[in-house]
Structure formats: C-alpha cells, structure tokens
Amino acid sequence: MKFAIALFSAPHAPSSRRALLFAQAALAGGHEIVRLFFYQDGVHSASSSVVTPQDEQDLPRQWADFVSEHQLDGVVCIAAALRRGVLDDEEAQRYQRSAVNLTAPWALSGLGQLHDAVQAADRLICFGGP
Amino acid sequence: MSTLHVLSHSPFTDSRLGSCLRLLGSEDALLLCGDAVHAVQPRSLPLEALEERGDSLRLFLLDEDLQARGLECPAWATSVDYPAFVELSIRYDKVNTWL
Amino acid sequence: MSKSLLIISRQAPWSGPAAREALDIVLAGGAFDLPIGLLFMDDGVFQLMPGQNAKALQQKDLTANLQALSLFGIDALYACADSLADRGIFPTQVAGEDLEVLTAEELGALVNRYDQVITL
Numbered sequence: 001m002k003f004a005i006a007l008f009s010a011p012h013a014p015s016s017r018r019a020l021l022f023a024q025a026a027l028a029g030g031h032e033i034v035r036l037f038f039y040q041d042g043v044h045s046a047s048s049s050v051v052t053p054q055d056e057q058d059l060p061r062q063w064a065d066f067v068s069e070h071q072l073d074g075v076v077c078i079a080a081a082l083r084r085g086v087l088d089d090e091e092a093q094r095y096q097r098s099a100v101n102l103t104a105p106w107a108l109s110g111l112g113q114l115h116d117a118v119q120a121a122d123r124l125i126c127f128g129g130p
Numbered sequence: 131m132s133t134l135h136v137l138s139h140s141p142f143t144d145s146r147l148g149s150c151l152r153l154l155g156s157e158d159a160l161l162l163c164g165d166a167v168h169a170v171q172p173r174s175l176p177l178e179a180l181e182e183r184g185d186s187l188r189l190f191l192l193d194e195d196l197q198a199r200g201l202e203c204p205a206w207a208t209s210v211d212y213p214a215f216v217e218l219s220i221r222y223d224k225v226n227t228w229l
Numbered sequence: 230m231s232k233s234l235l236i237i238s239r240q241a242p243w244s245g246p247a248a249r250e251a252l253d254i255v256l257a258g259g260a261f262d263l264p265i266g267l268l269f270m271d272d273g274v275f276q277l278m279p280g281q282n283a284k285a286l287q288q289k290d291l292t293a294n295l296q297a298l299s300l301f302g303i304d305a306l307y308a309c310a311d312s313l314a315d316r317g318i319f320p321t322q323v324a325g326e327d328l329e330v331l332t333a334e335e336l337g338a339l340v341n342r343y344d345q346v347i348t349l
Contacts (some may be wrong), residue, residue, distance in 0.1 A: 001220050008229050008349065014164050015138055018192075025212035040250055040349070080250065109258035119263075123219055124345045125241055128229035129138045130166050131341045149239070149271055152311060153336040226237075228344040 001031045003037065004121035005043035006114060008128030011052075011059035016045045019127035024032060027070060035073040035117035042128065043081040049101035067105040075117075078108040119120075132157035134222035138164030141176035146228040151179065156186060159214070159222060163192035170196075170204055177204075190218060235343035238273040242283075242291045245256060248276055251349050252294050259301030262330050265306035266343060267298070268336070274312045277323035297328060313343040 003026050009015045023033060023083065038046050045063055052058040067074040082091060083103065088102040118124050135158060141147040147169060154160065157204055169176035170191065171218040180187060189207040194216065196203055210218065217226045236255050240247040251273075258265035269277055276291060283290040299305065304327045311333055313320055320330045331339060340346060 003219075006347070018138075018163060018213065021212045022215060025216045029213055029216050031216065039254075040247065062336075079253065083246065109252055110259060114254065115234070115258050115261055115263055118234055120346055123225060124234075125219055125225050126227040126229055126347055126349070128349070130140075133340055145271060149312075152309075152333045154342060155337040155341065159336075193246065218334070224343075224345050226256075226348055228239075229349040 001123065001126075002034050002119035002121045003031055004035050004037065004114075004124045005033060005035045006039060006117075006124065006126045007018050007045055008040045008126060010044040010102050011047075011050055011063075012039045013041070013128075013130060014041070014128045015129055016063075020059065020066060021128070022078050022125065023066065033070075034120045035113065036067065036073055037114045037117055038074075038076045039080050039111075039114065040077075040128070041084070043084050043086045044082075045086060046076045046106045047101045048103055049099060072105070074106045075109045075113045076102060076106050077114070078110055079107055081108055091124065131223040132159070134159050134161055134218055134225045136161045136163065136225060136227040138162075139228070140165035141169045142174075147176060147179070150228055151183070154187075159190060159218070161186035161190040161192070161197050161210070161218060165195075167191050167195045167201060168201060170201055170207070172202075190214075200221040230278060231263050233266070235266040235268060235340060235346045236257060236347040237268045237270050237312040237346065238276065239271040239348060240333065241272040242281065243275075244272070248273065249289075249291060252254050252291065254347065255298065255303055256294070256301050259298065259303045260300060264305075265303055265337070266307065267303060267330075268307040268309065268339065270309040270314075270336075273284040273286075273302075274308055274316060274318060274323065277308060277325070277328070278318070279322065294344070296323070307336075309333075309336060 050060045092100045195210040238251040
C-alpha cells in the first residue's frame, strides 16, 4: 500500500509525533511512503533551528533522521514555509534573511507536490491539530 | 465508500466531534487520538453522545493516549496501537482527519 | 483517471491563514485540472458572507479568490445547511451560481463520492 502523509502541525504538537510514529509503523508493516508533505504549521517540524531541552523528544531531528534513513521524499510547502520563516539557503539569500533553517533531507516545493502525492498514493493521511 | 474519521481535539472545547457525527456514514468508523480520547470520560456528555449511536458506531481509540490519561477503553470500542492504526487506514477507503 | 479530492474548509476567513491555505490547495488542484470539490462547513461558511471588509484588518480579500475558483475549473462548491442554520444565515444570503447547500445526509453522500478528503 502506498501512503502520502501530510503534516499540518509544529513539532511541539502531539500530532507531529503521532505522524512520525504512524509513518514508522507504515514502513515497518511493509508499506511505501510516496511522499511526506509538510504544510501550514507543519513546516516548523522540518526546521533545523528548533532547540529541544535535552530530556525531551527532539521531533525535528527525529523527522530528519527518519527521512534520511529511509531516503524518503520530504517536501515542505514553500509558501507556507516563507510565511513562517522556514528558509533554505536559496530563499534566505533571495529575501536577504540571516538564518537558514531548512537543509537536506528536506526540499522546498509547491502545493502541486501535495496533489501529485495524492495521485500517486493509495491513501492520503493527514496529521495536525493537537 | 467507507471513511475512517480521525479526531484529536478535546470534545469539551471543540465542535469537531459534533460535526463529524453529523456526516458519519453507516460504513464509516471513528478513531479518537490525542485529547479526543477524553470523549470516553465516564459519565460525560460526549460519551453519552457516542453511546447513543449504539451498535452502528465503530469506535477506535489510540491506546497510548488512553494510557497517558488513565482512561479505560469502553467494552464496545477497540483500542489500537500504531500498526493497527495503519491497518485501519487501509481497511477503510479513505481517512478524513479533522485537522 | 485522476483521483478526486474533497477539501472541507472549516475556518473563518479572519482566524489566520488557515482559510486562505485551504483555498490554496483547491486552486493548486484546479491549476492541474484535477477533480476537486470544496465544502464549507462550521465557521468556514463565514467565508461566503457578503459585506466583508478585509481592509478593516489590513488583509487581502478572500472572496476575490473564491470568485476565481470557476476560472480554475472548480465548480463543485458546497455548503453545509446545518452550519448555516446554526449561525442564523439564510442559504439565499450566500447563494452563488455554483454553490450547492447540502443537508447532513447529503454531506455523507458527498464525502463518499470523493477518493480522498482533507478537512482543515
């Protein structure tokens, strides 16, 4: 079964962790994840500038490790990311901002990638809210 | 076509459960996770609303969220872990998460 | 054949970017000629109200984007009758050329017709 997984919440929201555990269980069950698409506040879950207290779960790090380890297609919506200050090197230069907080394995792209994932997958699963 | 509806907001501060029950079809199921599991708080109004649906309602609850809150899974509902959550999302034709 | 996608928009236009970002998903789908439906439910029906003045809050007018939907080939527009009634809104107040007002039973049937759903 092919899944497209969309995340709409920041890393401190329980739903970001829930999405990660669902994605891990899907792969462990022998299923495929055609794309992860982070939209709305979900863009913060890909941010490398989040600093988590040492005794708490570092969700952005765990997400990035998960995407790297399984060589997944991790797409962050560019419009939602710009609005919320999540920038890769290219966008930081373009808008002359001092901080870059989006790096590999993540890629900025447009909403077309969400639709493309819906078409390619058997199931779209969204996570967000609390 | 059947739909698995997924809720994570507390039913005490939010209208999603009511709206979801409005369009929940006979083939559909409801999965509560996060604060939405507070709906099975004993003697509460949301629990009453769920029980009113009777046998026609297929209710699933994410086990970790029940455990975290010290809540019991009602005998007529089913608690699920993540592998079972994945299986549910396959068993139903689509998943509608109330973001 | 392309999979169809129903967007259920539940947010008022004045509660942050959520309503706009829901609409952006719809417009992007339309630009790719995909079969997209848009249902206004709960506070989402406030997006349909006449007499909104975005300038009062120094915002852009979302209703202009709604009017652009047909240009993007999106003509499957629906509103929840109960959500309107709960808010004291008459269907005639929000009636557009393409907008269909649906009862609770019809809503269930609508969701059934689509391959995938995003509710936000």
